[in-house]
Amino acid sequence: MMTIIDYVITTSNKNWKNAWLHVKTSFWKYWFFYFIIVVMAYLITSSINPDMKELLSGLDVNFKEDAPGKGYWETTLFLFKNNWLVCLQILVLAFIPIRYLYILPLISTCAMIGMTLYLVQQVDLNVVHTFGFGFLPHAILELTTFMLAAIYGNKLNKTIVTKLTNAFRKVKKSTISFRLHLKEAFSTFILIITPCIFIAAFIEGFVSKFLLTAF
Numbered sequence: 001m002m003t004i005i006d007y008v009i010t011t012s013n014k015n016w017k018n019a020w021l022h023v024k025t026s027f028w029k030y031w032f033f034y035f036i037i038v039v040m041a042y043l044i045t046s047s048i049n050p051d052m053k054e055l056l057s058g059l060d061v062n063f064k065e066d067a068p069g070k071g072y073w074e075t076t077l078f079l080f081k082n083n084w085l086v087c088l089q090i091l092v093l094a095f096i097p098i099r100y101l102y103i104l105p106l107i108s109t110c111a112m113i114g115m116t117l118y119l120v121q122q123v124d125l126n127v128v129h130t131f132g133f134g135f136l137p138h139a140i141l142e143l144t145t146f147m148l149a150a151i152y153g154n155k156l157n158k159t160i161v162t163k164l165t166n167a168f169r170k171v172k173k174s175t176i177s178f179r180l181h182l183k184e185a186f187s188t189f190i191l192i193i194t195p196c197i198f199i200a201a202f203i204e205g206f207v208s209k210f211l212l213t214a215f
Helices: 004-048 052-066 072-093 101-122 127-134 136-166 178-214
Strands: none
Touching: 004 101, 004 136, 004 178, 072 101, 072 136, 072 178, 101 127, 101 136, 127 136, 127 178, 136 178
């Protein structure tokens, strides 16, 4: 009889294989989407030309209200909580029967990156240094994990929309069991997305923070 530990290991291995196949298939498509949103946000921000003192002051106040102390572990846990909630939000939005609504968190995240890039330039920081040491070490894993959440969100959302629209079709579209997609999304969220988000937060809270101060 399979024990709970054996079941978790078997399920985890299966989910990792499926997740890897999904990421390998959609990696460049999503990263191209990320790039377009970042560029658009950068161009829109530069065309608006916001008041830098007011904007930076507002960001600083909001950060102090939301963020805990400046220790490595406190920063890591704060980042983990925020990014974990982003992934959860993607999956929750997937339950709303509107196609692609679940990508709104991806759009807002990439838009913030574009705005941040503009701000970094305006305050005369070294863009290569700031983004190379402070962003890239964690961003590749973090954004790829967001992508994975969106891929499973797409499965759930597509199934829901298809089932609803089938009620108005004479010729019904075939669809995989919603329960099967939900089970796969849930186990992937627990066994893959959550650990990857923690690793990305650890890299940002420890490695990126160290690199920015050391170099």
